[in-house]
Ligand code: SF4
């Protein structure tokens with residue numbers, strides 16, 4: 001029995017994620033648990049761009065009672081539940097856009113409720129917070145199964161046993177050696193999720209469809225391009241999946257191995273004089289604006305001057321060295 005439905009009779013869920021975290025599979029598994037094991041009608045589809053790690057992904061799940069037919073296959077704009085797999089996405093898109101006034105946002109985070117509400121611009125509804133990344137790291141799985149655990153506490157019309165059955169069936173073909181770890185991660189997500197409900201006096205947020213800066217209606221006369229596409233203006237911090245490299249200057253031998261493997265121009269160098277009085281390039285730090293957290297540099301570093309660090313809010317901003325600090329200074333100043 002569904003706890004609530006919209007005027008079409010649907011209980012709707014939207015998952016907000018980035019490629020590589022398993023939200024697409026989570027949506028499929030959740031729909032399967034509702035349709036095959038809980039007696040509901042349901043549908044699921046996902047929307048994603050170039051199937052590249054780090055790009056935004058949305059997965060949509062609709063449930064209804066078995067006598068209702070689902071003829072609506074449009075993206076979900078006013079969901080009852082939103083699953084936010086990646087908190088940093090909120091920097092780029094309004095992930096809780098359209099959440100029902102009594103809805104629930106399930107968020108992968110370790111932070112306090114007030115901070116999460118502020119950053120998600122979500123003063124109403126219920127916030128369910130789970131450290132899905134922490135569970136995933138400890139159990140050596142993706143964050144989708146601990147997120148499913150937390151989501152199921154909200155979608156209590158599906159029995160946890162049904163979800164476990166689906167997880168076992170799914171991983172029995174994909175990766176049998178990961179079945180037990182994923183079931184454990186699911187159970188931990190279910191048990192460890194924390195809840196906070198705000199006063200229900202606020203109106204729900206209106207759904208806002210993200211639009212391109214310039215479209216066919218808003219382009220400048222003559223199609224003039226006033227801001228040329230340039231990766232130097234791009235901030236890819238929302239693509240990181242929870243980890244970034246930490247640099248310790250006193251362990252660094254300035255060998256450039258990190259910069260050779262970094263795909264994104266993150267390393268900032270400066271010219272200094274070495275002990276013999278010769279001009280040399282020295283690593284000065286990282287510009288985290290371009291870092292997508294692939295950790296190739298950590299693998300390449302021969303001295304452990306770079307280590308993988310779980311990203312905490314504000315770390316990148318506090319430790320980032322702007323690109324203009326480097327020897328490419330003249331050009332960089334022109335870009336800023
Ligand atoms: S690979 Fe390690 S030691 Fe070499 S420059 Fe980079 S941080 Fe320094």
Ligand code: SF4
Nearest residue numbers: 262291292294295297
């Ligand atoms: S993790 Fe390292 S290699 Fe990957 S983008 Fe960031 S700085 Fe570059």
